[in-house]
Amino acid sequence: MTTEQATYRYFKVFIPAILVYAFGSVGxxxxxxxxxxxxxxxxxxSLVPILAMMCVFxxxxxxxxxxxxxxxxxxxxxxxxxxxxxxxxxxxxxxxxLLADAPNLQVFWLLPIFWVSHxxxxxxxxxxxxxx
Numbered sequence: 001m002t003t004e005q006a007t008y009r010y011f012k013v014f015i016p017a018i019l020v021y022a023f024g025s026v027g028x029x030x031x032x033x034x035x036x037x038x039x040x041x042x043x044x045x046s047l048v049p050i051l052a053m054m055c056v057f058x059x060x061x062x063x064x065x066x067x068x069x070x071x072x073x074x075x076x077x078x079x080x081x082x083x084x085x086x087x088x089x090x091x092x093x094x095x096x097x098l099l100a101d102a103p104n105l106q107v108f109w110l111l112p113i114f115w116v117s118h119x120x121x122x123x124x125x126x127x128x129x130x131x132x
Contacts, residue, residue, distance in 0.1 A: 006066035013059035017052045024049035025108065053111065074125050081125075082118030089113050 028045050031037060037045075064075045090110060096102035126132055 001066050003067050003071060006063055009066070010059050010063035013062075014056055017055040017059065021049045021052035021056065024052060071131070074122065074129065074131065077125055078118050078121040081121035082114045085117035086110055086114045 024045075028042070028049065031045070032042055060075075064072050067075070089105075093102065093105045097104060
């Protein structure tokens with residue numbers, strides 16, 4: 001499989017899944033705040049964005065397996081940068097909440113922090129290595 005085919009297959013799953021995640025999360029939040037919904041229904045509805053995010057991670061896993069070793073290394077490095085940023089933000093902000101009475105950081109924001117840092121790292125590493 002070529003890199004272009006693998007990228008097409010990745011985005012064919014990634015874009016719809018991330019849209020379902022985003023709209024599902026926002027819709028669920030608005031519904032929970034404005035409509036009297038039984039808690040069991042909220043738990044059931046929360047499976048929609050959770051399953052969508054699982055699809056995103058599955059698509060990324062498949063993508064990394066379909067590209068060549070060099071591009072896979074770039075993806076792995078970017079994932080490590082994303083996880084490092086996520087851990088720094090989570091532990092750093094947690095320390096601020098504990099010691100400096102900072103406002104709570106909702107756990108919901110950790111996923112966008114990961115994907116933004118992962119995407120930025122992918123672009124930076126790819127540019128540095130001359131991939132594009």
